[in-house]
Amino acid sequence: MAKVSINLTTGSIQKEDIIVGIDLGTTNSLVAFIDPNGNAKVINDTGKGVLVPSVVHFDANGEVVVGNEARDFLIQDPQHTIFSVKRLLGRSYQDLQSHEAYFSYRIIDDANDESLVKIKVGDTFYTPIELSALILKELKARAEHALKTNVNRAVITVPAYFNDSQRQATRDAGKLAGLDVLRIVNEPTAASLAYGIGLNPDEQKTIAVYDLGGGTFDVSILKIENGIFEVLATNGNTFLGGDDFDRAIVDYWIAQNNLSGEIPMQELRLKAEEAKKALSHQNLFNEKIGDIFCTIDKQTFESLINDKVQETISACKNALKDAELTASDIDEIVMVGGSTRTDLVKKEVSAFFEKPVNDSINPDEVVALGAALQADVLSGNRKDILLLDVTPLSLGIETMGGLMDTIIPRNSKVPTKAGRQYTTSIDGQVNMKIAVYQGERDLVKENRKLAEFELKGIPSMPAGLPKVDINFLLNADGILRIQAVELRSGVKQEVDVKPTYGLKDEEVEQMLLDAVTYAKDDVSQRMVVEAKTEGDQMVYTVERFLNKNGSFLNQEETSHTKELVTKLKVAIKNTNKDEILSAIDALNEYTRPFAERLMDEAVSQAMRGKNI
Structure with a gap:
């Protein structure tokens, strides 16, 4: 194997290849990079467009199609076409039960609250991680084709409200796609970076990032100080977006034309999307599908969607309340997501925050561009941005079957704190062995053991009832404190270890290389x-x-x-x-x-x- 150097500050593999920024979206995904002149640019490969629909189709032979071509099968073959997979990442069946009707494919309930969902396509079972990996693989392939070089490293963005499980699932998807995921970045942070907010370490600002995509909405309040982004509050609705605007137009046309029986829904939906976009720069849309009149003016459109827009404003109010701020405390409003192009959205958001919105960068691209800037920081090309100390290897515990469950991923800023909740697997279990490991491999036997201790005195209960919180606290000196608490009884145990003790640079390098080599x-x-x-x-x-x-x-x-x-x-x-x-x-x-x-x-x- 060729010698490859490691940057131990970031724990990243230093190759001559490029680091890309990826916006893995619910509706569309895209990939961006920094060109030789230091400018962030999105990739449009082979003229298919910048946006890659986050859709995966499996044909009868199990062949996989991702992106533009897969989207065509949403109507023709819905049971074998997976969309909105981002909604499923790191989620259990119980999380999604009330929205099951939204999905045209089968989500499996395995009767275990703690377990993550699976998707059944034909006789094959897929996890959301595997499906997300297929989308990331397509983005990787497009980037490699366009840039004429290998793309093995990436920064991937996630919503600010994503929990630890959802972030880890995103990392795993990248790993499965053959990408070394250097960092998971919050989407509002990436959007801010794209606008140059936070690039100056002396800058202090409080901003609102309003993100309205095709199927999801969230608003985040961020405090930026000394180049550090802190999410003060986040709010939104994971089932509200531009699709609702399209649906409102379709329902209006159905009523206006007195349609019943066989209705060309997909054609109407596509025409409605066309109308929505047109009404951002004209006052009347007037077309036909066969004998169906597809006519709507801007005033009617805005009255149809007003309730949905007001829902987003209510979320902004709630976010401000949670952050204990008022609208006047917000210095800037950054607009993200294609649906923010709608004039009524911009007008209402601007009125609520009492200042103009910042939408000069393409709202579809702003998150990916910011991710590319973060990638540039990690590559060491930008000396103007402070890069905080990070942990070079992941830290986690052993779970059933000898698997490594990562609690603090590598490249996490130090100091940091993270935790997860676990339970017992056998009735009457009163002790729990906690084995702590460091490394990037999925099986603990391939990683380095740091410590092992037992949490004793768990009350005797049926399997699954005890709730054990395991928290990792990594301080600025690299000392890791592991704390285990059984919540019902208050039984507690703590241990301190030094994760990097006794590891030479070459050993860290080898562990990282092995993780990439054996990822699949x-x-x-x-x-x-x-x-x-x-x-x-x-x-x-x-x-x-x-x-x-x-x-x-x-x-x-x-x-x-x-x-x-x-x-x-x-x-x-x-x-x-x-x-x-x-x-x-x-x-x-x-x-x-x-x-x-x-x-x-x-x-x-x-x-x-x-x-x-």
């Missing part, structure tokens, strides 16, 4: 281990249910449940992820009604005044 193998191995762990939990849960409540099932139900459990046990012994997940899904679907029936029986017994 690691991720596929992790997915098999996770499927097996999930399968074991399912077997344990169902067998426990049969032992305790077998009398509620008839002979055929008991027999078929045992048969499905056996099939799952056989699948677990194999290493085919989809086979294991299929067996879990079949068992889960068959047994779900039993729990509901048991609950109904318990309620009726209680209503009759009997003890249960």
Whole structure:
């Protein structure tokens, strides 16, 4: 293997290749870079346009199409076409249950609140991480084609409200796409950088970033001081955006034309999108689809969308309230997202904050351009921006199946604090082993062990009930304090370790290189281990249910449940992820009604005044 140097300040691999900035969006994604003159530019490869639709289509042979071509299948083949995958990243089924009707594809509930969702396409199961990786892979390919060089390193942006699980999922998606993700940056921070806000370390500002995309809206209040961006508050609606404006126009046309029966919805939706864009620079839109009159004036359009726009203003009020500020405290309003081109949006936002909005940079591109600037900082090309000390290797703990669960990702600013909540996997478990590791590989055996201790005295409860908070506090001297607390009982344990102690620069370099080299193998191995762990939990849960409540099932139900459990046990012994997940899904679907029936029986017994 060729010698590759490592920048130990950023923990990044120093190659001659370029670092790109990626805006991984709900509706569209794009990639930007810094040109030789130091200017941030978005990539438009092979004339397909700057925006890459965040859509993935699988054909009958399992072939994958991403982007512009995949979008055409949203109507033709909706069950095999995945959109808005960003909404699923790091989320459980319970998070998304109330919005299930929004998705045309099947989201799998594995009956485990802590578990993340899966998407079933044909007989194959995909995680949102795998699907996001396909979009990132397409962006990587377009960047490489346009720039005529390898692209292996990236900065990826996420909404400010993304939690630790969603940020880690985004990192994992980048890793699976063959990208070394140097940093995850908040979208409002990236947008601010694109406008040059925060580039001057002496600057002090409080700004509002208003981000209205195709399907999501959020507003963030940021305090910028000494080149440090602090998110004071964020608010919004992850199911509100420009799509709602299009829908309002479609509904209006359907009513105006008295349409019923077979309605060309997709054609109307595309025409509505066209009308919305046209009304930003003209007062009347007047076209036809066949015999359908598609006419609307600007005043009517604004009256149709006013309620939605006012919802975003309410979110701005709430964000200011949470930040304990007033509109007059805001120095600048940065506009992000294609839907902010709508005149009514700009007018209402400007009126609320009592000052003109900042929208001189293309709102579709501003986040990606900012990400490219952040990438330029990490590459060491910009000496005018302070780069804070960062941790060169990820820190995390061992979870079931020998997996590494990252709590502080590498390149996190120091000092930093992060934590996650865990629970027990066995009934009556009173002790929990906490093993702390450092490294970038998915299996702990490939990483460096830093410490191990036991949290003792957890109250004896059924599996899944104890709530154990594990917090990592990394101080400016590189000392890591690990704190574990069982929330119900207050049982607590702490330990201090020095993560980089005894590691030579060459060893850090090798760990980073190995992480890039074995990224794809690691991720596929992790997915098999996770499927097996999930399968074991399912077997344990169902067998426990049969032992305790077998009398509620008839002979055929008991027999078929045992048969499905056996099939799952056989699948677990194999290493085919989809086979294991299929067996879990079949068992889960068959047994779900039993729990509901048991609950109904318990309620009726209680209503009759009997003890249960």
